[in-house]
Amino acid sequence: MSKKYTDIEIEINDIEFPNKGIGTFNGKKTVIKNTISGQKVIADIKKKKGQYEGYLKKTVKKADYETEPLCPAFGLCGGCTYQNIEYEKELEIKKKTVLDLLEKSGISGFEFMGIKGSPDTEGYRNKMEFSFGDNGAEGKLCLGMRKRNSYYEVVNADICRIVHEDIRKILSTVLEFFRNSKESFYHKTRHTGSLRHLLVRRGHFSEEILIGLVTTSDIKTDLTPLIDDLLSIELKGKIKGISHIINDGVADTVKADKVIKLYGEDHFTERLLGLNFKISTFSFFQTNSAGAEVLYSTVRDFVENKNNNVIFDLYCGTGTITQLMSCNAKKAVGIEIVEEAVKAAEINAELNGISNCKFIAGDVLDMVDKLEDEPDLIILDPPRDGIHPKAISKIIDFNAPRLVYISCKASSLSKDLKIFEENGYKVEKICCVDMFPRTYHVETVVLLSQQRACDYIDIDIELNELDTTKSEKHPTYEQIKGYVLKNFGLKVSSLYISQVKKQCGIDVAQAYNKPKSDNPRVPNCPPEKKEAIIKALKYYNVI
Numbered sequence: 001m002s003k004k005y006t007d008i009e010i011e012i013n014d015i016e017f018p019n020k021g022i023g024t025f026n027g028k029k030t031v032i033k034n035t036i037s038g039q040k041v042i043a044d045i046k047k048k049k050g051q052y053e054g055y056l057k058k059t060v061k062k063a064d065y066e067t068e069p070l071c072p073a074f075g076l077c078g079g080c081t082y083q084n085i086e087y088e089k090e091l092e093i094k095k096k097t098v099l100d101l102l103e104k105s106g107i108s109g110f111e112f113m114g115i116k117g118s119p120d121t122e123g124y125r126n127k128m129e130f131s132f133g134d135n136g137a138e139g140k141l142c143l144g145m146r147k148r149n150s151y152y153e154v155v156n157a158d159i160c161r162i163v164h165e166d167i168r169k170i171l172s173t174v175l176e177f178f179r180n181s182k183e184s185f186y187h188k189t190r191h192t193g194s195l196r197h198l199l200v201r202r203g204h205f206s207e208e209i210l211i212g213l214v215t216t217s218d219i220k221t222d223l224t225p226l227i228d229d230l231l232s233i234e235l236k237g238k239i240k241g242i243s244h245i246i247n248d249g250v251a252d253t254v255k256a257d258k259v260i261k262l263y264g265e266d267h268f269t270e271r272l273l274g275l276n277f278k279i280s281t282f283s284f285f286q287t288n289s290a291g292a293e294v295l296y297s298t299v300r301d302f303v304e305n306k307n308n309n310v311i312f313d314l315y316c317g318t319g320t321i322t323q324l325m326s327c328n329a330k331k332a333v334g335i336e337i338v339e340e341a342v343k344a345a346e347i348n349a350e351l352n353g354i355s356n357c358k359f360i361a362g363d364v365l366d367m368v369d370k371l372e373d374e375p376d377l378i379i380l381d382p383p384r385d386g387i388h389p390k391a392i393s394k395i396i397d398f399n400a401p402r403l404v405y406i407s408c409k410a411s412s413l414s415k416d417l418k419i420f421e422e423n424g425y426k427v428e429k430i431c432c433v434d435m436f437p438r439t440y441h442v443e444t445v446v447l448l449s450q451q452r453a454c455d456y457i458d459i460d461i462e463l464n465e466l467d468t469t470k471s472e473k474h475p476t477y478e479q480i481k482g483y484v485l486k487n488f489g490l491k492v493s494s495l496y497i498s499q500v501k502k503q504c505g506i507d508v509a510q511a512y513n514k515p516k517s518d519n520p521r522v523p524n525c526p527p528e529k530k531e532a533i534i535k536a537l538k539y540y541n542v543i
Helices: 087-104 165-179 224-231 289-302 320-326 339-351 364-370 389-397 410-422 451-455 477-488 494-503 527-539
Strands: 004-011 014-016 020-025 028-033 040-048 051-061 111-116 127-134 141-146 154-156 195-202 208-215 238-246 258-264 267-272 275-280 310-314 331-336 357-361 377-380 402-407 425-433 443-450
Touching: 004 020, 004 051, 014 087, 020 051, 028 040, 087 111, 087 410, 087 425, 127 154, 127 165, 141 165, 165 195, 165 208, 165 224, 208 267, 224 238, 224 258, 238 267, 267 289, 275 320, 275 339, 289 320, 289 402, 289 425, 289 443, 310 320, 320 331, 320 339, 320 357, 320 377, 331 339, 331 364, 339 357, 364 389, 389 410, 402 410, 410 425, 410 443, 477 494, 477 527, 494 527
Parallel strands: 028 051, 111 425, 208 238, 310 331, 310 377, 331 357, 377 402
Antiparallel strands: 004 040, 014 020, 020 028, 040 051, 127 141, 127 195, 141 154, 195 208, 238 258, 267 275, 402 443, 425 443
16 A cells, blocks of 8 residues: 655646646655646645655645636635636646647647637636535535535535626526425435536527526426526526436436426527537537637638538537538538437538538447548547547548647647657647636647658559550559458558558559658558458459
8 A cells, every 4th residue: 555645745846737736755756736836735645656646735835926716616616727827827837738748749840829818718618517416514505516626515606707697697596496495416325316417508609598407307396486486587698498307327427318398499509600500408519609719710720621622520529610611612521429419410501501511420430431532631529538549540541631630638639649640640730729718628729731642642553554564454553442441341542552562572663652751651551451452462363
């Protein structure tokens, strides 16, 4: 068992992604979450995996650049990280942590376009999921965010600074209603109680509001008076719909076994960059609408979108980027694993009069094998953990001239970019976009270019054209590709076929894929594709 050191004073001298303050204890690196450089803190320390990790107990000396927290709940609530510093300093920290991660991964030589701040730093969130619970000591019903470093306790969010005033009023009304009822919050380990979550969405531009109350099926209270209370609130926006969501699962997540519409509609409309998007209670949509316009404008600025381009938007969600990028493209194809999101994407495309978008429901890992088009541009906006390693190899096989990677987790981004660079892509541009002010999260947009696209000439050459003394007919590269795809379900490039031919002692024209650069990065054909190509060559009696 690791030895624990209690009440150790440590000076924080650096910050690492995501929100790790770095100090030194016993001559070794010590990580203490929720601290910033320049602070002196008291922490309990234990050794873990060659370094020390600390549990923050209190701050004894503030950093020179610290200010008074904007939110009274800062430090108790687990929602925000940087309420105690000026926004410009927050942007500086986020920029540094991203660049440090990329440098450690060996990603260099790119043009850094800086970090773009959010248009709003307060009241910017258009969606919040609040939890029911209690405050521990008094046991009084609370509704808000989980208390930092606590499994059960909840901090009331009626003073939350990152949501709109309308959302705070709705939260207060719901909390007051249930404090006067006999309902109790759902206890995560005892599995007792009925009240679980409150989900509120508010369109930043449309100002339309959806409310979802999440309970177990054991709730006994008549919700009609609550609807009346909510509709009587004086709001700047307008309540478009109220629903009762039943969740009897044991996991502490917002999901629906059943949805009961109590009032109005099950969706509202938000507008981004001239397009309309229909959003339901569980639709994926960027939580910062004004920031999303900055993010998507950055993506558009990174690429020269031509009318004859074919675009793949992988991990497309409700197809926001797909539609925005399709306006000047020949065709845009979006893939998303959540079937409801794909249905929403199709509805939104129809709503916007866009006919050159196609949406596919399924896992990117499986669906990319079924795409027949050759993309000019691939847009990647994966989950926080990044792209599945097997999916990356399939994406690389498309040989798309350009990739745009949109990441919400810099550590996953740096890992994936390393793989792309090892397989012939170069990171050209990087820009950070802050979508989540006052938290440690930050989006990063990356443009990658396929180096082989410019460095090589791809020519299909039949061997009988090279050696006129032979009368037998040899397959074209396209025939080999077709055979491999049909029989093995694999996509292979002309480059891979050329490599395998050379390894089999078959002459390939010297002009084929000859690099112009001195040190071109050329990927090696994967073993399973090599085996498939050899079988194709045997089928055509080449070997």
